[in-house]
Amino acid sequence: MSNTALIVVDMVYDFAHPNGAVYYPQNEQILPRIRKVIDECRKHDCLIVFMQHSHREGKFDKELTMVRQNCIEGTGGDxxxxxxxxxxxxxxxxxxxxxxxxxxxxDLVLREHNIKNVIICGTKTNCCIRATVNDAYHLNYDVIVPRECVATNDETVNDVHLTDIQKYLGRVFSMDELFKWLEGEEK
Structure with a gap:
C-alpha cells in the first residue's frame, strides 16, 4: 500500500445534490473531477477515506445552532x-x-496505514477543507489539495483559502500536477 491517502470531505446529498438542504452548484460541478482523482488514487494503491458530515436526529448539536439544518441521519441528507x-x-x-x-x-486510521501524505478534496474550502487541512498540517501530514476538486459558494473565498493553504499549510496542485506527483511517488 502507498503511504498516501485521499480524504474526500463531505460530498453528501445535502451539499452536492440540487435538492439538498444546503446545496451549492459548485459542489455538484466538482463531483466528476473528484471521481477522476479517486480513480487515479486507486490505481496508485492509495488509502481512500470518505468523510461523511452527519448529525444525530433529534439530538443537540452545537454546530446546528449556527447553520441551517443539514446532514441529519435518517433523512438521506448525510x-x-x-x-x-x-x-x-x-x-x-x-x-x-x-x-x-x-x-x-x-488520525488513527491514517497512522495504522503508515500514511505520510494526505490529498484532501471536497467541500467547503473555507470551512471543512480548511479545518481538515489545518489539522492535518499540525498532525505532521504532508498535505496536497487538488485545486479543481474543492469548492465553496464564492470563488473569491475559494481562491483566498487555497492561497493561504499553499503559502502556510501544504501544496495546492492542479489535477495534472497531482497525477504526475502520484506517478513519482510510486518510484
Missing part, C-alpha cells in the same frame, strides 16, 4: 453521493464538526 463510487475497501468516517480529524478516528 448520504455520500453515488457518483463517488465508494467501495467496501474504503473507509467511511462520520463527522459532526468542520475538521475531519476532530472527534473522529481519522
Amino acid at each position: 448520504e455520500l453521493m453515488p457518483e463517488l463510487g465508494v467501495q467496501d475497501s474504503d473507509f467511511v468516517i462520520k463527522k459532526r464538526r468542520y475538521s475531519s480529524f476532530y472527534g473522529t478516528d481519522l
